[in-house]
Amino acid sequence: MSEKEVNIKNYVREEATRKIFAKVFDDNAVMAVHFLATKRHFEELEFIISTGKEAHVFRARDSSDNYKAVKIYKIETSDFKHMDKYIFGDRRFNKVRKEKRAIVFAWTRKEYKNLEKAITAGVRVPLPMGSKDNVLVMEFIGKDGVAARPLKEVGFNLKKTYETMVDWLARLYLVDLVHADFSEYNILVNGDELVLIDIGQAVLTTHPKAGDFFKRDVRNIATYLSKKGLKKGYQEVYDAVKARKEELENAK
Ligand SMILES: Nc1ncnc2c1ncn2[C@@H]1O[C@H](COP(=O)(O)OP(=O)(O)OP(=O)(O)O)[C@@H](O)[C@H]1O
Ligand SMILES: [Mg+2]
Structure with missing residues (x-):
């Protein structure tokens, strides 16, 4: 068993979900998930709520059995040409390298920052909780899971x-x-x-x-x-x- 499989297994226990994870995300995403788990944002990514064009959203569970939403952006298939338009020109992100991975990571940070900003504005958005590379942890919006x-x-x-x-x-x-x-x-x-x-x-x-x-x-x-x-x-x-x-x- 490769190191990658061992790592994913710690955080994605359900087999079907793990297969999708392994297909869509790379070793670096596993490390980002690991990093956020060590910060105690969650213990497990339970299942996929949504498979979008640019991201998969998972329901996660932390050690107190609270649910979180974890949005992981895809790197290979993300339309970073489309992302370009919303990154460059926004002075917070003008210095980002014009390379796929850097753009997707910046996009994730941007979503985190925008959520924070929206909250200060009094707009009801999910509370941002953590982010690392292409992984964003936020408040789970829903009832009874x-x-x-x-x-x-x-x-x-x-x-x-x-x-x-x-x-x-x-x-x-x-x-x-x-x-x-x-x-x-x-x-x-x-x-x-x-x-x-x-x-x-x-x-x-x-x-x-x-x-x-x-x-x-x-x-x-x-x-x-x-x-x-x-x-x-x-x-x-x-x-x-x-x-x-x-x-x-x-x-x-
Ligand atoms: N915080 C959350 N809590 C519960 N469900 C969520 C949350 N965020 C997203 N979702 C679910 O995931 C779906 C997709 O979310 P979102 O619109 O953020 O991603 P996306 O459209 O796939 O992203 P992109 O536009 O980059 O492809 C939502 O319609 C909702 O069902
Ligand atoms: Mg959407």
């Missing part, structure tokens, strides 16, 4: 959805962030609350494309709500975000 599902699949009160979306965009803007992939796929419905996820691509408002990304986020809100029956135009949503931003600024 069952992961919350995206708004796209389950829906939510439309008026409350609209208010929350407008509030989030305004709050993020106030801490100089634009989500840049704002959609019903990246919002989880957790009982009676909505939780914003997948924030690795979010850029500072000083990014040269931030204005375009912001407009796209606004347009996505208008399109989603209109499709669901709450007719909203781009301008109306844009004005609502602006008004909410002013309201929050005045309340400071």
